[in-house]
Amino acid sequence: MKKFVCILLALFLLAALPLSCRAEEINGVDVSGFTGDYDKFKGQNITINVYNWGEYISEGSDGESLDVNQLFEELTGIHVNYLNFATNEELYAKLKAGGADYDVIFPSDYMISRMIEEDMLEKLDFSNIPNYANISDNFKNMEHDPNNEYCVPYMWGTVGIVYNTTMVEEVPDSWDALWDEQYAGQILMFSNPRDAFGIAQFKLGYSVNTTDPVEIEEAAAELRNQKPLVAAYVMDEIFDKMGGGEAALAPYYAGDAITMMEENPDLAFVVPKEGTNLFSDAMCIPKGAKNKEAAELYINFMCEGPVALANSEYIGYSSPNEAALALMDEEMRNNKIAYPDEGVLDNTEPFLNLDEESNVLMSNLWTYIISSNDNYNQLVMPAFVLGAVALSIGINVARSRRRKPK
Amino acid sequence: MKAKSPAYPYLAWMIIFIVAPLLIVAYFAFTDKTGAFTLANISQAGQFSPVLLKSVYLAAIATVICLIIAYPLAYILSRTKVRTQRMLVMLVMLPMWMNFLLRTYAWMTILENNGILNRFFGLFGLGPFEMINTQGAVVLGMVYNYLPFMILPLYSIMEKIDGSVIEAAQDLGCSSMGVMRKVVLPLSVPGITSGITMVFVPAVSTFIISKMLGGGGNLLIGDIIDLQFLGLDYNPHLGSAISLVLMVLILLCMSIFNQFDNEEAVLL
Numbered sequence: 326m327k328k329f330v331c332i333l334l335a336l337f338l339l340a341a342l343p344l345s346c347r348a349e350e351i352n353g354v355d356v357s358g359f360t361g362d363y364d365k366f367k368g369q370n371i372t373i374n375v376y377n378w379g380e381y382i383s384e385g386s387d388g389e390s391l392d393v394n395q396l397f398e399e400l401t402g403i404h405v406n407y408l409n410f411a412t413n414e415e416l417y418a419k420l421k422a423g424g425a426d427y428d429v430i431f432p433s434d435y436m437i438s439r440m441i442e443e444d445m446l447e448k449l450d451f452s453n454i455p456n457y458a459n460i461s462d463n464f465k466n467m468e469h470d471p472n473n474e475y476c477v478p479y480m481w482g483t484v485g486i487v488y489n490t491t492m493v494e495e496v497p498d499s500w501d502a503l504w505d506e507q508y509a510g511q512i513l514m515f516s517n518p519r520d521a522f523g524i525a526q527f528k529l530g531y532s533v534n535t536t537d538p539v540e541i542e543e544a545a546a547e548l549r550n551q552k553p554l555v556a557a558y559v560m561d562e563i564f565d566k567m568g569g570g571e572a573a574l575a576p577y578y579a580g581d582a583i584t585m586m587e588e589n590p591d592l593a594f595v596v597p598k599e600g601t602n603l604f605s606d607a608m609c610i611p612k613g614a615k616n617k618e619a620a621e622l623y624i625n626f627m628c629e630g631p632v633a634l635a636n637s638e639y640i641g642y643s644s645p646n647e648a649a650l651a652l653m654d655e656e657m658r659n660n661k662i663a664y665p666d667e668g669v670l671d672n673t674e675p676f677l678n679l680d681e682e683s684n685v686l687m688s689n690l691w692t693y694i695i696s697s698n699d700n701y702n703q704l705v706m707p708a709f710v711l712g713a714v715a716l717s718i719g720i721n722v723a724r725s726r727r728r729k730p731k
Numbered sequence: 732m733k734a735k736s737p738a739y740p741y742l743a744w745m746i747i748f749i750v751a752p753l754l755i756v757a758y759f760a761f762t763d764k765t766g767a768f769t770l771a772n773i774s775q776a777g778q779f780s781p782v783l784l785k786s787v788y789l790a791a792i793a794t795v796i797c798l799i800i801a802y803p804l805a806y807i808l809s810r811t812k813v814r815t816q817r818m819l820v821m822l823v824m825l826p827m828w829m830n831f832l833l834r835t836y837a838w839m840t841i842l843e844n845n846g847i848l849n850r851f852f853g854l855f856g857l858g859p860f861e862m863i864n865t866q867g868a869v870v871l872g873m874v875y876n877y878l879p880f881m882i883l884p885l886y887s888i889m890e891k892i893d894g895s896v897i898e899a900a901q902d903l904g905c906s907s908m909g910v911m912r913k914v915v916l917p918l919s920v921p922g923i924t925s926g927i928t929m930v931f932v933p934a935v936s937t938f939i940i941s942k943m944l945g946g947g948g949n950l951l952i953g954d955i956i957d958l959q960f961l962g963l964d965y966n967p968h969l970g971s972a973i974s975l976v977l978m979v980l981i982l983l984c985m986s987i988f989n990q991f992d993n994e995e996a997v998l999l
Binding site (some may be wrong): 334339412414415417419421510517518521552555556557558559562566569570571668681684685687688691692695696697699710714716717720721724 | 779781784840843844845846861863864891941942946947948949950954955958960961962963964965966967980983984985986987989
């Protein structure tokens, strides 16, 4: 009998062992240290809509990285409907046009302040996001969200010049390099107006958040002068173009520069001495989100050290999450491109939302810069329309005349 | 009367997906942010007339090139054996099975300074030629992407031309040029018209080709409209106004063109 009980007990223990393991580990990730009420929504069949930048989450498609969304689904039983946008403006247009129903969005700094101003964001309940404690103090009380009410920082980085060392002799440590005639036709430029104007403003020594129309006009004049030297205005195409040695110089984001340098070892990255833009993207909940609490659970989950680490490693951008930094390997942690020295960071300025007038002015100037290449005669278009109408009438008249003799 | 009732679903479809969106565009074009009536958007759209003109010009060039390439091809196609015809038509359609963006992206790698073409020329010590980021590249992109839309209507019209009509002309002593000019050309006019419409209209309003192949510094009217929605300031009113102006302009071009078309039919 004793023996039987012993065997039974042993069997029971054996059976319990894998069970307890499974609770601690999902898909090879140790979740025992996770803080948050992840069981709360189990079995309720809830779906949250997450709207993020393209390629901006660790999604496991390369076989090595962690599938963050899948882990969240298995941990909480909440289904994640994951969707992508390409620019802050696209996100804004989608929300503004209505009809869209998102629970978590990932806007950048200036877009966050714009959305706060226009009352498009929900205040977060930080008691549901205990992992907010993991966020470094450097990324709290930021100018776009001074009271830490609306957003939880996700990634950050700087803008600098990516250059091809086989085509550029000296280190282009000034924004002037992008106006250097010797690189004519080998310079790429942002096709995003805010970033492009930012560079011209740093070059001129103005604030990137200036609302002085004269300063904005001057920056536009700089960009117009630069246009003959620019090979192309790009965003994501830069990966192909710099990777393939199509251009010598291009301003871009530090995290993407690291990715490019892995593919093409000839490339290097430098932050110009005039200073640069410090950008940060954060997680927010838009007004009217259907599952606010589940969305906060998702945000909390994204702040777990191992999750934030997986995202940062996959994307290549810098993480504001100290728990992730503690887990990060030395090489990445000491990468001066991703985590620059204080001196570099002191000389940065984040984008803030501009007032409506400045936005319209900048947008008009930008449209003019990239769509016109010569002085244009105001009369051409009316003349064209008149000509077309005259031709149309002429044909009709000629035809009816020809018919008449019949 | 009998024929009408099956048409109702199409009518509903057209109202929901064609008429209603057009009305919404018109509504946005004539209102400002507060919803009040204004003509400011339309007059503001006028500042983009050089871009509009450039778009019309490039699209016209692309259309003419498409016609020149497609016409003989469609004729040859329509005169081959039925079995070969099927295969050739499928070949014409083949590129369309791939995504439009992907095809344009592929042209980017072909045309680039270190691209496939320049490397090929480099083997013979030629080049490198500057091909990407030019207006020529934009026209090439349009021709490549819209060529099937020219070939298919031409082919389907020419296929219906009775071979005996051509034989009759030949029997009556018409030269081969004469057959082409006096028989095939007039009979294929409807195909030419629809082909030109199907190429010109999307080419005028294209917005991704100029961005990818034209270097982004040479935007067309489609890109400008895109910018109004996804640019720095979200302005659907101006965007709609430009679209409306573009639509009117295209209608104008088409009506002129159709008159030419009738003219020809009357003359010949």
